[in-house]
Amino acid sequence: MNDGMSDGMDDDERRQRMEVLLHELRTSLTTIRGWAELPLQGLSDDPELMVRALRRIQDEADHMHEGIQRVFPRSDASWKRSPRLEPVDLRDVADEAVADLGLLDPERPITRENSGRTTLVADHRMLRHAARNLLGNALQHTPAGSPVTVAVRGPVRGPGGEPRVELSVGDQGPGMDPRAIARLTGPCPEDGRAEPGGGLGLTIVRLVVERHGGEVAVSSGPGRGTTVTVALPTVSVSSGN
Numbered sequence: 001m002n003d004g005m006s007d008g009m010d011d012d013e014r015r016q017r018m019e020v021l022l023h024e025l026r027t028s029l030t031t032i033r034g035w036a037e038l039p040l041q042g043l044s045d046d047p048e049l050m051v052r053a054l055r056r057i058q059d060e061a062d063h064m065h066e067g068i069q070r071v072f073p074r075s076d077a078s079w080k081r082s083p084r085l086e087p088v089d090l091r092d093v094a095d096e097a098v099a100d101l102g103l104l105d106p107e108r109p110i111t112r113e114n115s116g117r118t119t120l121v122a123d124h125r126m127l128r129h130a131a132r133n134l135l136g137n138a139l140q141h142t143p144a145g146s147p148v149t150v151a152v153r154g155p156v157r158g159p160g161g162e163p164r165v166e167l168s169v170g171d172q173g174p175g176m177d178p179r180a181i182a183r184l185t186g187p188c189p190e191d192g193r194a195e196p197g198g199g200l201g202l203t204i205v206r207l208v209v210e211r212h213g214g215e216v217a218v219s220s221g222p223g224r225g226t227t228v229t230v231a232l233p234t235v236s237v238s239s240g241n
Helices: 011-036 047-071 090-104 124-140 178-185 200-211
Strands: 086-089 110-116 119-122 148-157 163-171 215-220 226-233
Touching: 011 047, 011 090, 011 124, 011 200, 047 090, 047 124, 086 090, 086 124, 090 110, 090 124, 090 148, 090 163, 119 124, 119 226, 124 148, 124 163, 124 200, 124 226, 178 200, 178 215, 200 215, 200 226
Parallel strands: 110 148
Antiparallel strands: 086 119, 148 163, 163 226, 215 226
16 A cells, blocks of 8 residues: 655655654654643633644644655655755744744753854754754753753854854753764764654754754763754855755
8 A cells, every 4th residue: 555655765764754754743742732731721811822732733834734745755764855045043943942942841941142143044943953953952861950051142153154143052961872972973874864763853953053064073081961953054055956
């Protein structure tokens, strides 16, 4: 029976696509649930907050729909499409990711830091999901109540002198294991597939960053926490070929 996926796809590729889709659907559903619960918390008398909640719910529903359409019709792999480029302020991306995760762990102290001008040409939605995966990973692997810092800096100079902006997520947890670090800093598969199994969110982060011509650096060690820094060029790059 034809399940609607691309012809010629082997079982391993089908499984990998489904793992990416299920991961993203779970993430979006969790976000939708968090924003939808605001009226139950007695916050429905704030019109601006309700408008923000409805927009985020709509945006996540659109993201879910697009993900399903990319996997089941005869189309390319989920993260193989070219980014939809537009001017993006990385501070807004960080604020949205913090707001999403703050709904799920309201007692968690999350510090925001901004420095400099942080505008770039990028796919806003893809960057937000990458930031949310990074922040979600920090919350998941650190003790309850442990502080997390989300910092945005720009412009900084890359190895070749090119202007870049940076997003860092730092925690005070037990440190990241070598396999997780490899998921963020290792070479991206040439076919654009995400790695199966645990840590899929980190693989998605790497794929999104590389689609934008960026890099990921990790500073981590046992007992001294982890800081993940995403560096992105401020100008658009040719990607998704």
